[in-house]
Amino acid sequence: MSNEELRAAADTVLARLVGAPGGDARLREDQWRAIEALVADKRRALVVQRTGWGKSAVYFVATALLRERGAGPTVIVSPLLALMRNQVEAAARAGIRARTINSSNTEEWDTVQEEVAAGEVDVLLVSPERLNNPDFRDQVLPRLAAATGLLVVDEAHCISDWGHDFRPDYRRLRTMLADLPQGVPVLATTATANARVTADVAEQLGTGGSTDALVLRGPLDRESLSLGVLQLPDAAHRMAWLAEHLGELPGSGIIYTLTVAAAEEVTAFLRQCGHTVASYTGKTENADRQQAEEDLLANRVKALVATSALGMGFDKPDLGFVVHLGSPSSPIAYYQQVGRAGRGVEHAEVLLLPGKEDQAIWQYFASIAFPPEEQVRRTLDVLGQAGRPLSLPALEPLVELRRSRLETMLKVLDVDGAVQRVKGGWVSTGAPWAYDTERYAWVAKQREAEQQAMRDYVTTTGCRMEFLRRQLDDEEAAPCGRCDNCAEPRFSDAVSSSALDTARGELDRAGVEVEPRKMWPTGLPAVGVDLKGRIPAGEQAATGRALGRLSDIGWGNRLRPMLGPQAPDGPVPDDVAQAVVGVLADWAKGPGGWASGGSDALPRPVGVVTMASHRRPQLIRSLGARIAEVGRLPLLGSLAYAPGADASQASRSNSAQRLKALDGALVVPPALAEALAGADGPVLLVDDSTDTGWTLAVAARMLRRAGAQGVLPLVLAVQG
Structure with missing residues (x-):
């Protein structure tokens, strides 16, 4: 098939994907370049493009074309359940059969694996945590790697500990990459990677040193977004402002908070004020999360009040606004979250309402970073002396680390080859391991710089979109003409005394x-x-x-x-x-x-x-x-x-x-x-x-x- 015929076939699949069969849907030039590299040339590609650019279209179209040519199923490593649910539905529109293996559907795993083995699945979405589950890693992953027609790493910035959302489970991808047969294409995608993270991701994926690797990095401007900051005196003013102005914001949207407690607090207050909102946090049950997502997609709620649990991958093209009650600690994390809005509408409002408590919350999350060397050595010594696998509950009493932090540390050590997860728990491999003091110090310094950048974003008198794009090393960054500094502020910071009294009464409760x-x-x-x-x-x-x-x-x-x-x-x-x-x-x-x-x-x-x-x-x-x-x-x-x-x-x-x-x-x-x-x-x-x-x-x-x-x-x- 010639390139012209391949391009025509790709556009046909795209039309089905976007619900316009027989229409004039046509791939963007860089989308086509990525698809051509994957399908025609079997290359590895890293795509860094803004949210809403159409990265999922690349791997769904490539999947359809590769499957028509007899390739095995596409494996997509995807971090969040919201993303998986959205993409299963999107794939179905294009006639692509997609299934998932994640923590919320354990009862379906055996059936899904049987369907994959029978060739009945075109796309398998896998959570990164599955990659290091002993049964999955030892029994399923080798067969999957041997049969895979395309490997996709979505939200690939998670691979890099320079990124804002490093997840050690993602590092297990190196094993899968090493086991892929020669000529299997690999696609990594992200919307939130500066130059350092891009280079690190490319290296982690093995694309950095490959002469045939394709890196596609586009401008990150979002022409639909109007950015603004409202600096209000205290929490009561911020709550009162939300209560009075939420109805003025276009369509439905997301209100982000930094903590679960704040999300629940704001949700209760806004409901008391007559707004239809729902809470969405890491503590929300899976069924309730799915209901909340569906309610937002169907505009049955004005807003979800959410923590970062609602982040990567949630796809609502007509999302009209994103409000942050408190600043994220990183401009990259902030850009990613505001990128949920305005993907399919001409105008969306993005507002940041920073709080005095933001710094204390940043410091708390920084305090649970990778442990000091003495605690790591203690854990390795305990595992080495145990002579048997130790589960997290058995290991936890013997080391001075909470379970969640201990598990994250073990995953990093697993990637480094010092420990291994097996049936029954964790064991020491006995391999030499060095504490990378210099790297951890640089990462901590990077975090401090990101926090300062967020403080600078709040106070800048320049273009806010240009500021964020420069933080992401976007070489085409320029004034947007839309933000509250480029144009007139669109919202007053005034609140009525009655709304303020109501907010104070709620917060004083x-x-x-x-x-x-x-x-x-x-x-x-x-x-x-x-x-x-x-x-x-x-x-x-x-x-x-x-x-x-x-x-x-x-x-x-x-x-x-x-x-x-x-x-x-x-x-x-x-x-x-x-x-x-x-x-x-x-x-x-x-x-x-x-x-x-x-x-x-x-x-x-x-x-x-x-x-x-x-x-x-x-x-x-x-x-x-x-x-x-x-x-x-x-x-x-x-x-x-x-x-x-x-x-x-x-x-x-x-x-x-x-x-x-x-x-x-x-x-x-x-x-x-x-x-x-x-x-x-x-x-x-x-x-x-x-x-x-x-x-x-x-x-x-x-x-x-x-x-x-x-x-x-x-x-x-x-x-x-």
């Missing part, structure tokens, strides 16, 4: 439930703590209360400066103490509260106990005293640290290590024990904050054993 721990973590005997199984009911804390969450934009903004690592100790501020008293009053009157009158009501507290603290003893003691005074309760005393005890490490390690650090660290002083023995009812246990809940669990167990008839935790903040 205090009270978060604190769920008690009911099971000891696995593996405690391995670290010398003789506890396991269910915590006896007579040793548990009751469900407690907190003033707020550190990650929310209401009380979180007030509490973060007071509870930060460098915050000085001192008496509890009056407004905070009054708010805690309000939480206590609501607790008493609410369902199950001691003043509710219900049959299941808790007994009224008979005293106050404060937690021991090295860092904030004044704060906790003064808070306990204020509660005792207002509630007309006796201040029974405080837990204390045993001589020489140091539980400071408990605040930064995993559950088992926290409990090991707490084991024997706290004591019930004799005076407190005597007071508890004479107390005819539960006590309020007052602390500054709780993270995992283990300190409260240990303290409650000690107080119950000392005679307390119940323990009601009351803290200022829930961390996270």
Whole structure:
């Protein structure tokens, strides 16, 4: 077939894909160049093009043409479920049979693999996590690599740890690339890669040193997007602005927040104000996520209030706006998220409402980056000495890392060849491994530069689109003529006093439930703590209360400066103490509260106990005293640290290590024990904050054993 005939066939497939059979749909020149390289020349290509350019059209058209020529199925490695669902539907329009293997359809895996083996599947979408699942890696992946007609790596910036969304599972692609038969084409695509990330991705994919590699990088301007920034005084003003102006934004869209707590908070407030919105976060169940996506696609909601969980791959061409309540930490991440809007409409609004809390949230996420060398070496030593595979629950108690961070670290070590995931857990390979201090330091420096760039984006008086394009090393960057700096701002920062009062009332609403721990973590005997199984009911804390969450934009903004690592100790501020008293009053009157009158009501507290603290003893003691005074309760005393005890490490390690650090660290002083023995009812246990809940669990167990008839935790903040 000549190139002219191939081009005509490609345009025919494109017409089916876009729903215009027999129409005049025609590929862009660079789309055709990529397809020609893949189908006619069997080359490897890296395509860096803006969101909405049509990267998926390249691999679907190439798939149809390759399948007509007898090639095996296309394998697309894709990071998000939203992307998979969109693409299965898009493929069907072009007559392409697509199936997926991901965490949400485990019951279909066997059927899908049988269909692939029978040649009934044209496209298999695989989540990157599958690539290192032992069964999939050892049984399915080799057969798939041998039969693949085209390998597609979507959102390929995830391969690079220079990128904003590095995912170590993606590095497993190197194994699949090495196993591909000669002449199998490979396509990598992304919309968010600067020059450094582009070069790194090309190297990771093996395209960088290949003389026949094709790199297609286009201009990143989005002519439909009008960018703007509104710098409002505080969270209440931002919430009020959203409530008053959401209806003025075109069509339906996305409101991004930086944390799950903020997403839930904003969703509840906007619903209260009469807006039809839904929440979409990493904690949203798969079925609820899919319903939310469908509601947005069908314009049944004005907006999804989402974290970055709704990001890459969500495809709604007529999305009319993207609003960020808080700045992402990277211009590249920001550009990617705003790129969801305006793909199929002439005009879309993009607004950033930065917050004072943004920096603290960036610092938190930076703190969970790749661990220090000593922790990595400790993990390798434990695996090397185990003599058998160790699962994450078995390994976690032996190293000072939380499970999610431990798993990410192991994936990086797996890619580096130092460990391997096998049936039953993880093993050490014994291969030499070096901690790349220089690279990790450079990555950290890169993150700091990206954060500064976002601060500069907020304050720049130049063109905002040009600013973002230059951050992505777009050589064609030029003033857009559309943003609030190039043209007049399209939105006022004014909010009515009534809307502001409503927002303040919502943000000032205090009270978060604190769920008690009911099971000891696995593996405690391995670290010398003789506890396991269910915590006896007579040793548990009751469900407690907190003033707020550190990650929310209401009380979180007030509490973060007071509870930060460098915050000085001192008496509890009056407004905070009054708010805690309000939480206590609501607790008493609410369902199950001691003043509710219900049959299941808790007994009224008979005293106050404060937690021991090295860092904030004044704060906790003064808070306990204020509660005792207002509630007309006796201040029974405080837990204390045993001589020489140091539980400071408990605040930064995993559950088992926290409990090991707490084991024997706290004591019930004799005076407190005597007071508890004479107390005819539960006590309020007052602390500054709780993270995992283990300190409260240990303290409650000690107080119950000392005679307390119940323990009601009351803290200022829930961390996270």
